[in-house]
Amino acid sequence: MVSTSTNPNTEAKKRAFDLMLTFVKSQCTYTAARLGIFDLLDDRGEQTVEDLAQATNTDIERLYFILRALAHVEVLTEKPGRIFAPTETSTLLVTNKDPSVGHLLMHLIEPAQWDAWKVLPEALEKGVVPFELANKKGVYQYCYDNEWSKDTFIKAMSFLTNSQVDGLLDAYDFGQYETVMDVGGGQGGLIANIVKRYGCKGVLFDLPDVADTAREYMASIGVDPGAIAIKTGDVFEKIPKGAQAIVMKHFISAWSDEDALKILANCKAALPQDGRLILLQSFVPDLDEPKTEADGIMPGIFAVQINVATPGGGWRTKKQFQELFAKSGFKLEKTVKTSNSLSIMEFKLN
Numbered sequence: 001m002v003s004t005s006t007n008p009n010t011e012a013k014k015r016a017f018d019l020m021l022t023f024v025k026s027q028c029t030y031t032a033a034r035l036g037i038f039d040l041l042d043d044r045g046e047q048t049v050e051d052l053a054q055a056t057n058t059d060i061e062r063l064y065f066i067l068r069a070l071a072h073v074e075v076l077t078e079k080p081g082r083i084f085a086p087t088e089t090s091t092l093l094v095t096n097k098d099p100s101v102g103h104l105l106m107h108l109i110e111p112a113q114w115d116a117w118k119v120l121p122e123a124l125e126k127g128v129v130p131f132e133l134a135n136k137k138g139v140y141q142y143c144y145d146n147e148w149s150k151d152t153f154i155k156a157m158s159f160l161t162n163s164q165v166d167g168l169l170d171a172y173d174f175g176q177y178e179t180v181m182d183v184g185g186g187q188g189g190l191i192a193n194i195v196k197r198y199g200c201k202g203v204l205f206d207l208p209d210v211a212d213t214a215r216e217y218m219a220s221i222g223v224d225p226g227a228i229a230i231k232t233g234d235v236f237e238k239i240p241k242g243a244q245a246i247v248m249k250h251f252i253s254a255w256s257d258e259d260a261l262k263i264l265a266n267c268k269a270a271l272p273q274d275g276r277l278i279l280l281q282s283f284v285p286d287l288d289e290p291k292t293e294a295d296g297i298m299p300g301i302f303a304v305q306i307n308v309a310t311p312g313g314g315w316r317t318k319k320q321f322q323e324l325f326a327k328s329g330f331k332l333e334k335t336v337k338t339s340n341s342l343s344i345m346e347f348k349l350n
């Protein structure tokens with residue numbers, strides 16, 4: 001029988017308290033990132049709370065509560081005299097330099113996302129997308145309509161790509177294709193790396209909203225404009241032809257099965273008969289599989305976030321992806337695990 005003891009030190013009770021207050025940790029970290037506290041500490045080294053409040057134009061005493069809490073969870077270090085110093089974690093959260101986990105955190109916790117969580121019970125009852133119920137538009141449209149959200153979203157996606165790309169390119173030979181197209185490739189970090197490492201030609205396909213950012217990004221990293229064509233459009237209408245392989249990284253997981261089948265039909269129409277569809281994805285573990293990946297990601301938890309924000313079924317299990325693709329006439333050729341939470345599934349046309 002499960003113990004009903006009220007002893008405050010039981011593991012179950014500690015876990016319940018942690019679950020109750022985990023949002024406070026997220027909000028404190030988000031607020032510090034958004035105010036630029038991690039950037040300031042990284043640029044200037046340790047600072048008093050007074051210095052940080054002055055630099056961020058915030059209330060000293062209220063800011064102190066947040067910084068002290070962040071020190072208690074080892075995101076910052078507090079020294080006597082209300083002095084705060086950066087840590088390895090706060091350095092990872094810096095957002096005034098390269099795309100970082102700080103951008104991903106700010107994207108996932110920005111107010112519009114938070115609003116989606118507030119209406120979650122109602123969205124479940126109505127069977128609708130929480131983000132859309134709360135914000136009256138889809139998450140991509142929301143981001144592209146708001147400058148800060150767009151910049152943060154694009155950097156968040158770039159961070160994810162940058163942190164996984166080496167493991168991915170080591171695990172799969174893209175050099176076997178003359179042209180590879182990244183569908184839903186954002187600003188193009190993945191396709192730029194594929195082209196750079198394997199010397200093939202690339203196509204970046206995404207919504208028109210990201211085309212300018214992609215062009216600027218490609219120029220900034222010195223990609224030969226002749227090597228990657230930037231094409232824009234809507235996957236639900238048409239995907240351009242011309243590539244032997246289509247890659248989709250964390251893209252199909254944003255959509256429901258019904259939507260995914262439409263996208264897969266358009267992939268099929270775009271590919272030659274001997275073409276390949278390459279799914280790059282974290283999989284939700286089956287019941288008997290470990291719940292946490294080597295890089296610390298828990299796909300089952302991440303999947304909820306995707307499910308709250310997008311129309312999708314979220315991340316699926318390997319078997320679910322395989323079945324979904326089979327319904328569209330794609331046969332699984334092989335599955336390759338990379339050194340991080342990303343796996344590769346290569347499909348050919350039946």
Ligand SMILES: C[S@@+](CC[C@H](N)C(=O)[O-])C[C@H]1O[C@@H](n2cnc3c(N)ncnc32)[C@H](O)[C@@H]1O
Nearest residue numbers: 140157161184185186206207233234235249250
């Ligand atoms: C979750 S992001 C993934 C970006 C990238 N694949 C990665 O892993 O970093 C989804 C991408 O799909 C694009 N997208 C969303 N709806 C689309 C549509 N209907 N047609 C084409 N691209 C779309 C978004 O603009 C965004 O860049």
